Structure formats: C-alpha cells, structure tokens
Amino acid sequence: MMYYPSAQDMHESIRRTISAMLVSDEEIIAIAKSDICHDVSYGNEYLLLTNKRLFVLSLEGKVLEETWLKDVNMATLKAHLGLCVLVLDTRLGVKNVLFFSPSKKRIFEKLVALINDLTLNAIPASEIKANLGKELRLREREGKRAILIRLLKFMKPFWPLVATAFTISIIARILGLLPPYLMAILIDKVLVPRSNFNLLIEIIAALLGINVISLILRTILNYVNLKLNLKLTYRFRLKLYEKLQFLSLRFYDRYSTGSIISRVSSDVERIKNFLTQGLQSMVMDLIAMASIGVILVTMSPWLTLLALLPIPVSLIGSTLYRRSASKYYHRLWKRWSDMISILSESLSAFILVRSLGREHRMITEFAHRLDRYNTANIEVFKYEQKFWPAIGLSFTLSSLLVWWFGGLQVLRDQLTLGALTAFTSYMWSFYGPINDLLSQVRSIPMVTTSSERIFEILDEDLEVTESPKAKEVQMKGAIEFKDVWFTYDGVHYALRGVSLRIKPGEHIGIVGPSGSGKSTLVKLLLRFYEPQRGRVLIDGVDIRDVKLEALKRQIAIVMQNPVLFDVSIAENIALGKKNATLEEIIAAAKAANAHEFIMKLPEAYDTKVGVRGRRLSGGERQRVAIAMALLKDPRILILDEPTSSLDAIAEREVSKAIENLTRGRTTIIIAHRLSTLRNVDRIIVLERGIIVEEGTHAELLRRNGLYKRLFDAQFEGFTRPIPMPIRRRKP
C-alpha cells in the first residue's frame, strides 16, 4: 500500500479503520493531510483517494465526506485569500470537499490532477500508481550522500586524469615536507658547530633541487587540473544543452530562462570547483594532517600536545562565529540589495519619477540607503574584531609556549636547535590544512544543492517522444480534434472537450476572449504538449503516430511576435527550406511583401537581424517570418494573432503577405482583429476552452451571441455616427 504524499505519521487505528472501509478490489491511491478543518479552524483532516471513491476523514477516523468517483465530472481548486478549497463537480452538484492553507496548495494540486486523471481523463488506476511509484523513487534517491555518489559516478570517464592529479599532488606534498627537515640538519650540523662546508653546499643544492622539481610538478598539476576542469564542464554543459533541446514546452513553463542559465553556468561551475580543487584538497589536507601529525609526534610528543591546544579553540570559535555572523552578513546583503532596488526602480520608472517631480525624494532615499549600507559594513567589521584577534592570539600563545618549553629543552640539551626550528615550522603547516578542510566541508551543502538542480533537469521526463511506430506522412491537410481536454497545471483546464473537423484547404478563423484557449489549441496540433484526453488527427492519423520531423516540416506557424535567429535575413528566410536558391529567397520575400523594405537596407538580404530580430520593426519581422513559412511550403498553416501587435499600416502590409501565404493550404488563423478574418470559410468561437459558436461571419452575426458581442465591442466607435459640428457656409 502506498501513501502519497507523506502520511507516514498516520495513526495505526485510522489505518485499520480505512482498510476496513474498502470494498473488494478497491485500493488506496493517495492520502493527504489538510491543515484547516471543515469548521474553518486550524486542525487536520485526511483526504483519502482510492480507485473508486474519495473520502474525507477526521483525525479520529470519522468519515466526513464520501463521493464515488464515477459521479465526479472533474475536480478543481478555488483559491481565496489565505484559504484554498478542493471542489468537486459531481453529478449531484458542486461539493466543497476540503479546506487547506496555501502552503499545502502544491500537494493538493497534485491530488486534483490525480482525481482528474482517474475521472475525466479515464487513465487506469494501475498506470497512475506506477507513475506515482516512479516519482516516489525519485524522491527517495535524493539523499545527500546519493547525490555525491552520483556526482562521482559522473566523473567516471575522467578517472585517469583524476588519478594523475592525485599522484602528482601527493608527490608534491611529500617534497614539501622535506625543507624543514633539511633546515634542521643545516642548523645542527653546519651552523651551530660552524663546520661541514660540503654539507652546506649539499643541503643548499638539495633545497634548490626540491624547489625546482616542485615548480615543475605544480605546472604539470595545473595543466592536468585545467584539462580535467574543461572536460568536466564540457560534459555537464553539453548534456544539459542536449536535454534542453528536447524537453517539452511544459518544462519551459516551469523554469525561467534565468534559472536555467544559472544552472548551466554557475551550478556547473560550483560542481566543477568541488570535484577538482575541492575534492583534491580535501584528500590532500587529510594526508598532510596525518603525515605532519606523525612527524610532530615523533619529534616531540609533549610539544605536539602544546601545539594542538589552539585547535579546539579555533574549531569552537569558528563554529560560533559562523552561527552568529550570518545575521550580520545577511543584513549587509539585504541593505546592498535595497540600494540596488531603488537604483533599478529609478531607471525603469524614470518617466514616472520625472513626471511626479520626485527626483529629490529619490536622491534623499538613495543617500539614506547608502548610509544604511555603510553602517552595516562597519558593524560587520566591529563584529569580526571580536573573534579573529582572539583566535589568532590563541595560536600565537601556543607557539610561544612551544618556544618556551622547547627553548628550555634546547638549553638543557634535550633537543637540538635545528629540531626546534623544524618543529615550529611543521606546526604552522599543520594549521593550514585544518582550516582548509573545514571550509571545504562547509561548501558541501551548496554543492549538493547545485547537483540537485542539475540532475533535476537531466532527470526530467521527455513528455513528447516519438513512438517507435511513428510514420512518415505526406499530408493533405485534414485536421480533426476529437474531444480534446488539456490542462497546463493539472487543475485548470485550458481546453474542455474540443471537437473540430477541418477539411483540406479550408480556412478557419478562431476567435474568443484572451485566455480562452486559442493558442493552446494550435500548440497541441504542433505537439508542443500532449492532451490529457482526446486525440488530434491529421488526415485521419493520430499525430502521435506521425514522425515529429514530418509534422514540423509540413506545418508552419507564424506567431504574434516571431523570433528570428541573429543571422542574416537571407539565412532566416532560408530556414524554411534546405538549399534554397537565391531566386527562391527573393521570390518568397516578394510574395511576403518584404522584398521592398529589404532592398532598402544597405546590406539588403545580408543584413543581420540582431538578437531576436530586434533590428527590424514588428511588421518587418512578421513579413520575414511569413517569407520563411512560404519557402517552407507547408500543407498546414497556423497564424496566431499575426497582426495584433502591428499598427494599421503594417497590418495592411502583413495582411497582403498572408493572403499570398494561405492560398491553397489548410489554414488556421487566430485573430484578435476580426477584420483579419474577412476571407475565412468558417469561424470558431472559443470561450473558456469550449467551442461555443461556429459558422460564417454572417451566420454568427445573426446568432447574436458571443461573436456578435466581440464584433460590436470592436466596431463600437464606427457603427455609431460621429456627431460633427455643423459649419455654416457663407453664401
């Protein structure tokens, strides 16, 4: 039996009550706990979803509500201020089933989607359970250690490089341990007895040799590390990029561009730093601490004890510091962002600032925030002064103690001067690795977060995949939507049972208030998303059985704000067809009514359009997009509000281009301006995801429905005569 999402804390007695309630072959699919009761006070109730029924139970296990799923049409959420309600639309009427706070919204959105999958979308319970199981497994795998292990596995192709790097750095470390030892010999055998000139030369030569070899090793190590860095980031970034190319649009709805970019850039960077420098230095630090520790103890156990004294002090001190310093640093950061926010506000809203005459007030406010930032800086400084000097002092004190007792031993001839110097020098190189290790360990949580963010993308399911039996299809252009239901979030349905047949070559207009699902309808045709229920057919073939490449090749879409690549106009147009000739490009531009403006540009067709095509005006960009579509010569053409962001003149230019484009092809035009629909064969009126009217312009006007209202609203100013002042003419 599976509990989803988290209801592990459920009392055993309720579990028993529940299992007693179930009828034969009824099984639990999900259980969720609300945080607001039926009487609108804080408290918990359980929602229990089985493959047959939906229950609401009190904490004691009393059944407060019971609904058979076969009576449910669909489930939705209603969000009030600070309170959400799960609502069931049943055959017996609308039921408010459960209350909960916004913090539980995500869980219940998931549940609503589950209920709809079981009822509206008629997905078999066994399939739903299998998918839930997959999700749970994913979640379980997300343990911190598991992620680190996965990261290490990711490094597998690079183990030879890693091993080389480790070997070199171990050798370098060992070499680094030699100089203090040689110094001890130098002092004891040469400097103090003032003899052994040859030994002096040998030792100096050895020191020189060690330095040179270390230098060479370090250079090699840096090179190996660089290679490792580059290969690692290359692999991560390429994998992410590949994945991003094939993810469905649903993914892009969920993640902002900024967050995706930061994953590909800074998260990868952080992981790289950890996997190369971080991991290496952690291992090296451990080795160094162990080896220096052994050296210290063999040289003098008593002095070692003294040398270790400041370590607990600094460990405790830095932990305390970290705990309390965070608030000072957060305040500093907050004040910095306060300052930046007023700066950016005055840049973006500068017209408002000027028109209200608020310049001086903005300056005063900015100065105030600068002040606050400075104060916070000084406080950070003051705070740090309480900690670091004390810790530094403890190190100094212990080294003085070592000199005192060590010095006494030297005076008593129990220790040589050289050994004492070597000891203190080893002692200081013992402290470095400790601090280093601590800071590396502290960075691990950030690394695991970064990895989670990256694996999240790599693990994302591809929603739209090509089925193995997908075929190449030569389209005639008949389109059919069969009882299509679609939701972006599982809760609100953008399309609710849309059925529509379009004949080859027919021109269809789609109108409706914004948000009524017009764009969604055409996105399904292009398989940007999959409908939850119902089918989309082209020439009688389910589009899921059509090769994606064939689908994209034979359908063209021109959007409201077409985005162009930052290459030349000619190259953009040529995207419509492989190996397009120069004449084809020119002809397409002429048909799209674009040739004239293009030839007026100094670089004509070789003009680069700029990022997203910004160097062209909206109407010009639109016409380049139309030329591209023309060259593509698609069987099916989709125009999604192609003229609604254009002014009247540009609209006329683009409309002419559209006329050339749509001839002889199945065309769906979504239009805001009803004048764009003059020439279509049939008009579909959508409202809240449902087709409410259908017919020719004249028929729809006669019906006096939504279309008539939309039409009247648009032409209000024109249908009424405009009162004109009467001018008296002189005879």
Added chain:
Amino acid sequence: MRGLKDWIAQLRILDPKRVKIVKADVDVVDVEICGRLYHNVKPRRPFPLTHPEYVIFFKEDDEEVGILRDYRKLDKESRAHLERVLNVIYFMPQVKRILSINTSGWTYKWLVETDKGIVNFETWSRCIRIIKGKKVIIYDIHGGVYCINDISKLDTRSLLWLSVLM
C-alpha cells in the same frame, strides 16, 4: 492558385549577353536591355556580402527592371562601368595588411592598409562578421565597412592582430 513557383517565374532574370551598360554616372547607370535603353538605373546588390556578383536593376521610380545573376559575365566595358558605380554604392575598402590594433577603454583602434590607402578607424569589440569562413567584414563605430576577401591570404602578423577580436 499562385504558389512560390509563380513568384519565381515572375522574376525577370537577365541574360548577360543581352545587357549593355552604356554609361556610368556616380551612382546610376544607363543600361540597354534587349535593345531597350533605360536611363538612370540604380544597380543594387541583394546579397552584397555573400554574393556580390548578384545585381538587381531598379528604375528611378524603384520599379524593378531585372536581375543579373552574375554581372561579371557582362562584356568588359559594361562590367567596368557597372563596377565603377558599385564601388560607390558599396564602398568597402579591401584590407591588405593590419598594422596594429590597440585597445582604449571599450573600443579598439585599428591601423590598416587597404587598396584605397592607409586608414585608421575605431570599432567595438563585436565588429567582425565572417562570411562562409573565408571573407571577413569589419564594421567601425560610425558605419564604415572594411573587408578582407580571403582571410587565409592574410600575413601572419595581421592574422595575429585579427585573432584578438575573433
């Protein structure tokens, strides 16, 4: 039904053998096409960077006269007339040698030797466009355009300078 094919059929592609440029006057030419004389015709390159040989003729009123796929196939005299005009309309000195590129602030100061003489100009850092991996176009801050026809023919010192910005 009028598809793209009809649009292509409508293009008036000229036969270079039947085109004579009889006069050049700064930025216009007089051209005789199939025995008919057109005055003050404006030659324009639709692809000035990628296919500079491709020329479209426009009448004074911007109506298109015809397309010449490769003006280099004209007779010698016509070609000379046309090139004189094109060199005015498309003033892109050929860079022969880059003498130095120095940074100052956000811009780069170039000193180059071109077929039109030695010139210095200033560019932003994104000022280079590579056409078909061979030809390099350099744009200066003020709209001046310079061209390296074949980057592989550039001497190594110039290449080194250029690599700073590629």
